[in-house]
Amino acid sequence: MKKNTNVISLKLSKDGERVFCLFKNGNLSVVSIPLHNIDEEEPHIIATVEAPISKLKNQILFHQFIDFNSFEANKRSNNNSLILTVEKSGAKSVNVKINSFDKESISEVSNASLQLDNLSGCSFSCDPSGKLVVLDEKKTETRISTYSLPSLQPVNSFSLNDAFANEPATKTSSMIGVANNRILVSKGSTVALIDLKFRALLGSLDFYSKSKLPGSVKPPRVATLLKCPVVAGNSMRSRKTFALVLISNAKDNINAIEHVSIDTGLGRLRDAIGKGLQSKTKTTPQFVGMPSLITTDEYKDSATETAELLKRSKLASDETVKFFEEAKQLKGKNKIQEFDDKVVAFFKNINNNNNNNKNSSSNGTGKNESHQQQFQVFEVDKDRVVDPKFVTEIVSLVVDTVDVPHHSLTIDDSFLPERAFTYLLTHPLFPSQFASGLLSALADYPRLLRQAIVTCPQIPCIDLIEQLSVTDNEDIFKDVITRLIEEFSNDKITQTTIKLIEKSAAGEVSSFDLDKIIHTILATNCGFEILNSFIDSNGLVLSLHYSKNETQLNKLYQKTQDKVNCITADTQLLTLVTQGLVLADKLKSKNKKHKKKNHKEKSSKADGHIEVETSKLSMIMGVQGRPSKATKELDASRIKIPSYSIEKLVI
Amino acid sequence: MTVSANDWKFGFNAGGKILPEGELISPDGKFSLVLFKSQIRVFSLSTRQSVRSIKVNDLSDVVDTAFSKLNSSAIYLFTKTNKIITINWKDRVANPIIKEKTLKFSTTPFGSLLKFLKMDATEESFYFITGKQASNAQKIYTRYIVKTGTGQNVVELANVKNAIIFNHSINRNRIVFFTTKNTLHYAEFINDDEQIELHTVNFQFKTQVTSLAITSGDDTIIAAGTSSGIIQIVYVHDQTRPQRLLKWHIDQVKALSFNHDDNYLLSGGLEKVLCFWNLESDKQQFLPRLSGTIEKIILQEENEDLYGIYTKLNDDSDFEYIVLNAVDLVSRLNVNGVRAKFASSVEWVTKDKKRLRKQQFNLDNDNNTKVKHDFTADFLVHDISKLVYAPSGSYLQAYDVAKNEQSFVTAIAPTIQAGKVRSETLIQDPTIEHFAFSSDGKWMCTFDSLSTPELDDLMSANDIKYSLKFWMFVDNLNGKSLESGHWELTTKIIDPHGLGVPICEIHPSPTSYHEGHAFVTADINGNLRLWKPKFPKKVFRDLGHATSNKKLQQTAWTLRKIRRGTGKLETGAVSISWSPDSSLIALAQDTSITLVDADTFDDIEDITLPSLAGSRIRSLNIVDNNLIIVAKNRIVSFNLLTFASNELSVKVNTPIGAKRLISVDHERNLICLGVNYYTSTYESASRIFVLTPDNLKPVYIANHMSPISSITYSSAHSGFVLLDILSNIGYLTCSVGNIFTQEETEEAKAFEINTLLSNAKQMATVKQYNNKSDSMDVDIDDELSHKLLNATIFEPVLENVENLPIEALFERVMRVI
Incomplete structure (x- = not known):
């Protein structure tokens, strides 16, 4: 077929009897393929749709045979197949056509034009x-x-x-x-x-x-x-x-x-x-304003309220942005004292001017000093409601991120506004990206470190466990333990410890000493709740290692050996019994009637024997698969799948 | 498409709570009037339905009511504030209040109106019992019987000092008082009501008298119910006759009344049983199984065959009003209000107001939303039946908003049906803590707790038994009865999260997850559990059907997935939200949020959420691709795709139950939020906001003058359904159909392409036909094939279409083609 020289796409129909063709000029045809008697019949065109002739010569920009099902929710079978063509119809417009083919005809389903600049x-x-x-x-x-x-x-x-x-x-x-x-x-x-x-x-x-x-x-x-x-x-x-x-x-x-x-x-x-x-x-503005949703003003109407809300938002946002600029300048000038005062006062909603006036009027440095001693913490009912992004930015003035993927943080020694930072550590909006790695960054500042352990939100489990190994301070150790127990499940602690051991082996973490942690727990008598998690993390070796002494280990060994012996004996007995049963079966088939009574006795005897043995076996099995007692107890309440009971109530 | 605020409709039109005062039955016995807080509802006793509701601002001051004898369509309301309000109850008029008069009481020692007794023929003068308002039942005051009218001075007819309780006879001619000296007094109108005769009756005092009744006939008999349950009958007219004791009640008798011919005495109390004592034959009759303790038995002079009874359903002063037929004791009418369990009772609204006034509290923009009490209540709409559900105690009430009446009440947990007396009151009924409907409404999940009674010093005294129940909705297919379907319990799970661990939230799965047939429960430790139904295989179902073995047909809900929570930290502030495409669950505990993969139930650890809440999180909602966080002091919206905060972040204080005050319309991505606040006069009011997830600018703001208790979205009502502290049910709907361009649903698309295809085929057949027939006009063919129809061609057609008849429009279209 000569015409086919400018065919640009073909598709076979599902039954293989037709070919659907798209020509370069935009024409579409259905061509029959003689499957049965190839010699007699020539392939011939059954139907064709000629594209209207235009100046642009119907430049086809894109075409695709599409599945009818992509439009159909209920997957109804349909023999039609569709073709989507995108033709250039002008300098800035295209025609998007969908044509449908079936065995006999082609019909245009849709034709729409689209403006593209x-x-x-x-x-x-x-x-x-x-x-x-x-x-x-x-x-x-x-x-x-x-x-x-x-x-x-x-x-x-x-x-x-x-x-x-x-x-x-x-x-x-x-x-x-x-x-x-x-x-x-x-x-x-x-x-x-x-x-x-x-x-x-x-x-x-x-x-x-x-x-x-x-x-x-x-x-x-x-x-x-x-x-x-x-x-x-x-x-x-x-x-x-x-x-x-x-x-x-x-x-x-x-x-x-x-x-x-x-x-x-x-x-x-x-x-x-x-x-x-x-x-x-x-x-969006740099910081969102967090305006009050409802003010003390009387309700007027929906539109007025809306306008006022937007106005309040803008004002509050501007105030925050202004303050941040100020804080940035203070950092630039390295005015730690002022930074402390201003930041805490801003969060605490204390009017700055008033404070300054008081300070200047009293003229005393003594008051200032006493002020400095006093660390303020976050109070949810009193403090300013701020944009989380604002807290992030303020924290980033104090803490620098060095290595993003590994969460390494550093704190600039020359600029450490302690009061402001203490406050920020108590703030629930302390940014999570600064929480991981924070503990190691604060290693040189034990007071802040402790503050972080107790109050800073979102500190990852792995950091806390690492801290257990690093710290020599008993108080810090206890704080970390308390936090771990509060916040993480035993499972999670075990998993994280395993991860930490792996990391330490790979050299990613400087040194991680599980032994030290366990010894500290034993020594301080604190953290027994999660002792198991640590021991479990290193498997059986560690469990055995921490069993009290050699005699007990020997006892355990002895016990285990006994069980093994018992099992061996049981297995032998079981084999014997099985053989006996096989024999009895043969006898049974031979003298079914004669030895019925006799056989019964025999088999019942044998059965009884098996019972005893299996019960012995199961007992051993139970002991073998037993998890450490403490974990079992601890997890029992947690893992226990509730008892089900089904009842039907007819009302 | 922008929506102006005018397109929203907001109003509270249904629901309410029954006031236990001022009920009336019309003299012809056809209607009964019941007072609600802000309306008088008229019920037809023949159809048992509400026929009219008369809006009046505030009826909580009303102490008594009466029909006018001169004007059959007027009733009088008498209030604590010494007003007489005349209301037209029969006709639909714009202003039902005909007259409002204030009595001259201010300079007198008579206190305020307590009870209306009678009026003279001109209805100018009224007789009342007056005195100080009793704040509790056993307080002692002086009671006056007075005659007054508008413009008239108050005339004292009699007074009884140290009166504790009083009651009047059916004809209101006699009034009986019980005083502190354990004596009975009765007053009787004589001389054409001009005078009162006061008598003192000696009687043998046993225990504290809790209720009184006096006959209206010639023989004066007084009945006194006591706190021990004994009813003392004193024959006043015949002092020689000894006192009688009627014994059946075993706890205090709360209501007593003689019947019209004084043959019977009706009594009721904590047992929830109405007793009829035949005083002649000493026979008793009982009407047991009433819905609550009997508080009041009302017989009206005009209607001999109807008894009115108020029963108290729970401790939250929810009442039911029943009208009984005196002949066969069949109920003629049951009236219920919406019975929701509020976190703090409505009384705190006024108490708070008083407290703040006393303190002269300084309200500012930060603290005016710090409402001290949590006025929220559980409240949901069931989309199949369109009923609203409110749990209260162990009962779940379904309320029909359209008819404005209770549809049914169902017990979710086994309870003691009989009234509790004496030490039995220590036994607590199970309480529904949470409930939820599956997104298609076919399933309901309830969670209830049952605490061990403090009867003995048991070791288990502090144990609380929890159970999770799954209910199937059985639609009323044959439509025989009036009720719209009922719930059948399929599975009950005891201690679903382990021993003594309460669930904090039940969340139904979105429709995209197993057709919405799943629930997730979250407990105080942040454990999540996924429950799904296990339908029996068809074989077993058929077998079960054939052998009528119900066990084989049983659907069982089972635990499918578990997410382990955190350590020992227990917090009630747990909230979950499941994204509409069911791929993601957000879990909030205290101030932190965890994202959980809904397929694996593992925490998503490849990406961490920043700190967002800043305070305790009350509720989480995933709307579109945004996470809406309602925390203690703020509401923020966070885009889960870009991980950036949205513009919508505001400062507002929310109550503990704030999750009930936010609801989401997932189809239009609208959030409706209710906030309670104090006005400058310390009134508790609320404001309702309609918001979009990413925009600070609210779509709509409404104000409501009482605190809002719950907001829930209902697709059946295509809007938000609201409940306020007064148990009124309101709607917030938008009259514009599509607010925002919705993404086409696949079905619509399939339909579209199908139609287009069939059109094309028809066109092709027309063309074929044209080609075949020789005589066909070629022009038509050309036109059919080459004229491209699109929207631009039709544009001129649509010009000036207003006021154009449809025929003309057709003509225009034809012209274009």
Whole structure:
């Protein structure tokens, strides 16, 4: 068939008797394939739809055969298959058509037009959930927009700049659908898995990150997405797929195809938490104002109340921002005393001016000193309600993060506003990112360290256990133990200790001495509740190690040996009995009638024997599998699955 | 699409609590009037339904009521504040209050009105018993019988000093008093009601008298109920006849009344049994199994065949009003209010006000929401039956808001049905602590606690028994009875989180998780447990059906997943929220929040939430992709995708039960939040906010003049249903259908494409037909195939469509095509 020279896509029908064709000029045809008598019949066109002739020559920008089921909720079988085509219809517009094929005909299902300002920079894709995805590449940003099919209602639109922060803006991108609401986008050498529904970057992979290192002379490579099997991505089975990526290096003229395995996730919130691509359109103030929701003013009407709330928010926000600037300056000038005063006063809602006046009027430094002695703590009913971000920023003025992945913090010796920091350590909004690693950073400040152990929220379990090993101070030790018991389950402590031992073995943690902890617990008589967790963490060796003395160990050994002997004897006996039974069975089959009575006696005897033995066995088994008594007791109440009773009440 | 505040409708129209005063039965015996706090409701005794409700601002001051004999559509209300209010109860009028008059009582020593006795024929002068308001039943005051009217001076007819209790005869001609000297007095109207004759009756005092009754006929008999349960009958007219003792009650007699012909004495008390004593034949009759202790028995002179009874249902002064037919003792009417269990009782509203006034408390923007008491109550809407449910004690009340009446009450835990007397009062009934409906309304999960009675010095005295129960909703399919379905218990689990560990919250799973047939429970240690039903296999079900073996058909709820909580720290401040797509559970304990993977029930450790709450967390809600945190002193919204705080973060003080004051409409992503606060005059009021999760700007704000107790979203009512401290039920709905552009549901999309496809096919067949027939006009064909129809073409059609008849619109469309 000569006409077929400009076919750009084909699809076989389900029964294999028809081929659906899309031609370069936009024409669509259904072609029959003679399956049974190939010689007699020529393939011939059954139906065709000619695209209207236009100046643009029906440039097809994108096409895809789509599954009817992606539109259908109830999965009704339908023989129709659909094709989605995106045709250029003007300088800034495209026609999005859906045509349906069946055995005899082609019919146009929908035809809608879409305005795109930057048509030349756009690429298209179809999401299996029935959305048209448009990737719009501009100089400043790469933006993804989705439109529902067939009505082309805009659904979502967001920038991908954050996902490709490392890639030069000039690089071109490609896009391919993976699963419902999830697509792969490549730009430069980075491939990113994007969730369209949550606007989230689920994962990304840079094929050639070396080229971006400063001073790198490596030529950049470009990854282009070739093919990817589409999966449903909603169950454990359907979440795995792969993609073929073409890596090309224009300079060296090297091309390679990479196979990338992809875990699409389940397309749910859990997969996307914390991975959202921030929309930059909404500019929030530096700190939110936390205005009072209700004031003492009388209620007027909904609109007035709303306006006043917004006004209050702005005022409060401005005040906080102003204060933070002031605090920053104080830090810059290294005025510890003033920083202490101001920060605590701000949190405590004490009017600054009043305080200053009092101080100046009394003119005494004595009062100031007494003020300094007094450490103030957080009180939920009295203190100012502030934005968590504000607390984070204030803490970051005191504490510096050195190594983000390993949570190393340092505290500047020259700038340690002790009163303010003590207060912050009691604040429930103490930022969690500063909580891990805090204890080791405070090693040189025992008072603050203790404060942190007692009041600072969100200190990870691992830090506390490490502290147990590090500290020589009995009080601190007791505080840590108390906190561990309060906050973490025994299981968690055991697991964390194991992790810590592993880390220490790998050299990540300087030194971790479990023996020391256990000895301290025994010596101080404090923390027996979690002693087991520590002992369990190192398995049987440690348990035996801590059993009291050699004689007892010998006894245990003796006992175990006895049991083993007993089991051996039992096994032998059991074999004998089995053999006896087999013999008896044979006898039974031979002289069924004659020896009935006799046999009965015999078998009953044998049965009784077995019973005794098995009971002995089970007893031994029970002893063997027994967990340490203390853990059993401790965990019993926790693990115990409740007794069930079913009753029916008829009323 | 923006919504103006005018599109929201807000109002409290249903519910309320019965006031135990001022009931009336119309002289023709057709209607009964019952007083609620802010309305008088008229019930038809033939249909047992509410036929009218008359809105009056505040009826809590009313001490008595009476029908006018001159104007059949008027009733008089007499208040503590010495007012006589005339109300039109029969006709629907804009202002039902006809007259409001204040009596000249201020300069007299007579105190205030206590009881209305009678009025003269012109209805200008009224007779009352007056005196100081008794704050408790056994206080001693002087009682006056006075005659007065508007513009008239008060005329004292008689007074009885040191009176403890009093009662009048049915015809209100005689009044009996019991005084501190353990004597009985009775007063009788003589000389055309111009004078009162006061008598002292000697009687043998046994124990404290708790109720009184006096006959209205010629033979004067006084009955005195005592705290020991004995009823003393004193024959006043015949002093020679010895006193009689009627013994059946075993605890105090709370209500007594003679019947119209004085043959019978009706008595009631803590036993929840109404007793009929035939004084002639000494025979007794009983009407047992009343819903509560009998507080008041009312017989009206005009209606000989109807008895009114008030029963007290619980300690929270919830009453039921029953009208009985005197002939066959069948109930003609039961009136109930909404029976919710408030964390602190309504009395604190006024007590707080007094306290703050006394202190001259300085209210500012920070402390005006620090309401001292938690006025919240558990309250949910069941979407299948549209009924609202409120637990109280071991009972769950279902209330029909549309009909404005109680639908049914069901016992969630076994209770002592009989009234408790003497030491039995120490035995506590199980209390429903939490309850929840599955998202489709087919299942209910309840959690109740039963504390060991302090009867003996048992070792188990401090033990509390907890049980978790799963109930299936059985819809009323045949529609025979009026009730709209009932609940059947399928599984009961004792101590679901281990011995003596109470559950803090029951959370139903979202619809996306096993069709919503699952519940998660959280306890004080932060342990989470997931429960799911185990349906019997079809084989067994069929077998069970065939052999009518119910055990084989039983659905059992079982424990499926566990999340281990933290260490020893126990806190009641535990809250959970399950994301609508069921992938994530957020758990709050005190001030910290943990995210839990709903598939594995493990904590999510690859990403840590920042510190957000700053104070004890009351409630968590995942709305869209945002986590809404209601903490003790703030409400913040946090975006779970970007891990950044949203603009919505405000300072406000919330009560312990604040989780009941926030509700989410997941379809439109709206949050409704109620906040109680003190006004500048120290009144407790509330404000209701409708918010979107990421915007500080509220969608709507409403004000309500009493504290709000619960807010719940109901898809059946397509809005928020609210309950206030006065047990009134209100609605907050938006009259605009779709507030925000919703994402198309898949069904809608499938429908759309299906329609388009069938359209296309039809078009194709038309074309084929056209091609086949030679005589067909080619122009039509062309037009059909080439004219592209889209929205822009139709735009001119839609110009000036207002006031355009539909035919003209069709014409326009045809012209375009």
